[in-house]
Amino acid sequence: MNTFGTIYTLTSFGESHGVGIGGVIDGMPSGIDVDMDFIQKELNRRKPGQSSIVTPRKEDDKVEFFSGIFEGKTTGTSIGFVVYNSNQHSSDYDNIKDVYRPSHADFTYNSKYGIRDYRGGGRSSARETIARCVAGALAKLALRKYNIEIYGYTSQVGDIFLNKSYNDIDFSKIESNSVRCPDMETAQKMENLIKEVQSDGDTIGGVVSCVIKNVPVGLGEPVFGKLNSSLAAAMLSINAAKGFELGMGFEGVGKRGSEMNDVFYCTGDKVHTRTNNSGGIQGGLSNGEDIYFKTAFKPVATLLKDIETINKENENIVVKAKGRHDPCVLPRAVPIVEAMAAMVILDNILLDRSRRNF
């Protein structure tokens, strides 16, 4: 199950300390201009070493395409690509070869497969998300034809919240700070908290919010292909993701129907809703309003302190992580959330096109 999507699909491969991370993108429409600078820029948003609050690993993460692009345009055939691994310090992991680190995938992978590449988490490493960023960047290029825009941002780190509706946010500020929170004051608090946690050898979680604008009405496929279902599957497939909510989400359950219902009105031919508590999706299909949702990320499991755990022989041991790790996954999770959202939207546009106005 290393494939995501129905028509626009990504099939990915790669381990943290293997040769590289890559994949095959299928279902891409032909004739799309491949803006290589944009793709590399998207990849750079997730790469380590961007600032003092993320891992100082210096991965170059340059994507090489193998196929599916000819004279600068997509050809409609499958697009193979790889990002080679480099700057790996595999010896950092010698001491955990036979260890099951708490809240990592060591134990579960080993139980399932009887073997695992223990270096850097192997296939369970978040380095796998490189492939998602490439497929997401290509999806964004295709979505330009629909003027669809996707904005992810950090809305919570630990107990620091961004207390603003997405409507009041200046998305152009997202990339202006290392936390990717579009409110400078809140961003500073978040950054301070991350540094404080980091100095303790500890980690902290957070929330990424995401807004998708200009989505056509009617995307999504009843019953099991509801757009919210596909978005939830996409988000919960990201490493460390533990929750998803659309529109008012968990907060909305405390409200009455009369408060929550989004009343329709028209401006000329176009139908709008006065509120958008539904988060842009009704009955599983987009209603033309902004789609917005949140994804919760737990604190990174790797602590830079002594931890008690067990090894393969079920013996109690103490182990200390070496290596270079993120104290908080949030800043780098933002582009991954956007990438997954872009893939879901493009896939649903293609599905919808197949039958619309037949």
Place this chain on the structure above:
Amino acid sequence: MNTFGTIYTLTSFGESHGVGIGGVIDGMPSGIDVDMDFIQKELNRRKPGQSSIVTPRKEDDKVEFFSGIFEGKTTGTSIGFVVYNSNQHSSDYDNIKDVYRPSHADFTYNSKYGIRDYRGGGRSSARETIARCVAGALAKLALRKYNIEIYGYTSQVGDIFLNKSYNDIDFSKIESNSVRCPDMETAQKMENLIKEVQSDGDTIGGVVSCVIKNVPVGLGEPVFGKLNSSLAAAMLSINAAKGFELGMGFEGVGKRGSEMNDVFYCTGDKVHTRTNNSGGIQGGLSNGEDIYFKTAFKPVATLLKDIETINKENENIVVKAKGRHDPCVLPRAVPIVEAMAAMVILDNILLDRSRRNF
């Protein structure tokens, strides 16, 4: 996209006021005893008219199987079934034929397809979940071989919470009240709130919690088939679902890694974790601990009062729902959450079996 699952699949059909709701279940192992009473009992848990706090519609909802069962056992071939509709008052919907009700699927379906069965919501009706309950009940029968138990319950209605860890809950109490909340005092408060809301012609949302016990280690498929991703997709495909969280979920993002990590220990050959903040899934694979998660349901969109909205001609109108409707979806959502969970777990057991100990 009326199919759910990879090996154990449900392909469903049916509209609220059409001939019936049903589907085809594929991938069922052969030789499973088909306990018809159990299946019907599961269906009865979701049917209307069970109590004063749900819709008084008197749907009989008796399942008829067409195939795949021989002399009381599954044969391994596909299982067709239907639950006929009856007691439909289609004329209740004459007045909304050309109306787009707020926060319903009327507008989005019509925009997508140019046509819709407007009676009772048609395909977007929650009556569709009958098919899920049948497929879920059959999955539960298969899961008996693994001693897997699934307990859903109402943990929140409006602002009334059940303030208990799932560990402190007596699951045998779930069916003892009409809200399906295993704490009698809280249940009473929830019921009172629902009745209050109902008397206002209004509706209210809530949260269903779900616990899955005795799941083998290693279920789930990296990268895009993570067990949490499949569960999230399953839950967010249920009508009115707006959020999902696994383990500590959104609350966990406020904590530090050192608080959240689940430390391993062993009893004999068996590996356990001292805490279960991960909710039984690590690296996308089950770790043998209880899986637990929550699903948020928004308030029902149908209010029994005058509502402003628009019609197909984009004219402003006022409409009042006729018909018999739930003031709160929660009590009846519990068996649906369980059914979807059962399908996900069985599907993942089958996937895991395909390669394990090859």
Place this chain on the structure above:
Amino acid sequence: MNTFGTIYTLTSFGESHGVGIGGVIDGMPSGIDVDMDFIQKELNRRKPGQSSIVTPRKEDDKVEFFSGIFEGKTTGTSIGFVVYNSNQHSSDYDNIKDVYRPSHADFTYNSKYGIRDYRGGGRSSARETIARCVAGALAKLALRKYNIEIYGYTSQVGDIFLNKSYNDIDFSKIESNSVRCPDMETAQKMENLIKEVQSDGDTIGGVVSCVIKNVPVGLGEPVFGKLNSSLAAAMLSINAAKGFELGMGFEGVGKRGSEMNDVFYCTGDKVHTRTNNSGGIQGGLSNGEDIYFKTAFKPVATLLKDIETINKENENIVVKAKGRHDPCVLPRAVPIVEAMAAMVILDNILLDRSRRNF
């Protein structure tokens, strides 16, 4: 794997002597006029008892739709249907309950599943093809918008061949005789042969040819979704099918490239080929010429004579089939071949639409 197709899908169910045969059709475009008479007529073409050379079973085979059709048009949601079984003589099969009939699926099903519905072949019965005819008829209705026409006919029975290119055939003659061979003289010879074989209690095989006209250029999906690959899969999934060839097929391998190549020419804007040895598909994609292919059907396995075989206890026994059986599957295979072809073409149109002129 009771599902066929990618976007336009049929998921079927049903055993020969169970309650009925049916399925769920998904991916049907909305707004298609559902010509019920046409659908029933298509079903009648495959039903038993049409003539003296097919089984005299009197199955009524009337289709009942459950969903997905509203006021005479498809709604875009899934279409459930059933054809109830009737006129079953299940007691005809009591004597083969523990018997593995030669060249039937008794042995293989029992080995795979440990259980089988032995009555009338159960799930392996050709009665299963009813579901295909329904889904094929609906596909044909959708294909009317593209003016696509599909003509199947019997081109061989035993050693009697129809020695004519499909170009020289008057398709309006196909239904004029009980063999469905459009050449009356050859049809008569075939019918005589079938009667001769029948009087011996024996059976005979044959070939169905199929021509698809007005297919747009470019249907099919590289690499593994080649149109020829999908057609081959479709045909070889029909009971008793043992071979498939496209265009010149096996005969073409004896020729040189210079004889086989289809030279292009133009009439105005339209590209044609002077010959059509490729059978309308080049590089896996339709080229706008007529698609034509053949499917080989082995003789029916059920003989009306004593046969030696074994039972479940691996004992040698002699058994004689009771029941009413076809001496030759060909006449009734014609509509099934057409139905599968229609499903493949519609599915590929939908796939192609998803990305064309993005």
Place this chain on the structure above:
Amino acid sequence: MNTFGTIYTLTSFGESHGVGIGGVIDGMPSGIDVDMDFIQKELNRRKPGQSSIVTPRKEDDKVEFFSGIFEGKTTGTSIGFVVYNSNQHSSDYDNIKDVYRPSHADFTYNSKYGIRDYRGGGRSSARETIARCVAGALAKLALRKYNIEIYGYTSQVGDIFLNKSYNDIDFSKIESNSVRCPDMETAQKMENLIKEVQSDGDTIGGVVSCVIKNVPVGLGEPVFGKLNSSLAAAMLSINAAKGFELGMGFEGVGKRGSEMNDVFYCTGDKVHTRTNNSGGIQGGLSNGEDIYFKTAFKPVATLLKDIETINKENENIVVKAKGRHDPCVLPRAVPIVEAMAAMVILDNILLDRSRRNF
């Protein structure tokens, strides 16, 4: 649709004159010894330049794996790989940039996508089959655990037939000559014919036979996952394939049921059939006998002589192929047929394992 398979899947990429050909293999069981020499040997069997009767292109075709293999064993995670292109003479194709060569994919690809990589056929080149050979070789390694053996061989070139049942063939002779026909005398005649055709600048077709031994009883999935259907789809997805037949195939249609039925007998606990006209598959499931089938390949479309055709502007032109081309695809098609067969069998073993003895 660049993905093949259900559980064991290959998703492939690559154009003839792009960077390379490769793919991602998913669903591979863990713990399989990866015999690199074997894989490279399988690849070498399809590579050009092996003998005087195939294209003299000197492609090195060395596979590089990116992931999914650790310390010499498969890990159960996805396996990325590439074979870099080299020795490409892209300028050989400058003259066909705007030309639609007869019976090639130039016209159909251009019509579908509006763009194509014209160099060496681009994605429609048979060079794509490299990825199949890699995935097939890995499948063969997994099938060793089941002692499954797969033997492909050339049984026809033009009008030269190998007139022997597969039972009378010494499979060890297949690789002893450049045609891959296990009968030396016939092989010599085939080779002579190919050389004669080659000297005319022409091409010739042929047939590959394939035998699969030691297949367990019960592989295949009713109804649409019949093993014969999957094999047919696999074979017809190979470039230039135009026909498929299982067991007696087209020849069998001329016979009576009493001749064709495969009578059962037992030796101890094991069930056999006296004949094997069914080709090892009954009711779509393997019956434990040898599976055998044939695939027809048309003559290669590229002739080394002047050919009339049209260009993109629909003008009549004359073009002559440059480059280095095969006069007959057969010798190199043999390993590809085997590879596809291996993938189908492994995939079906995995599917069968998921539910067997649940």
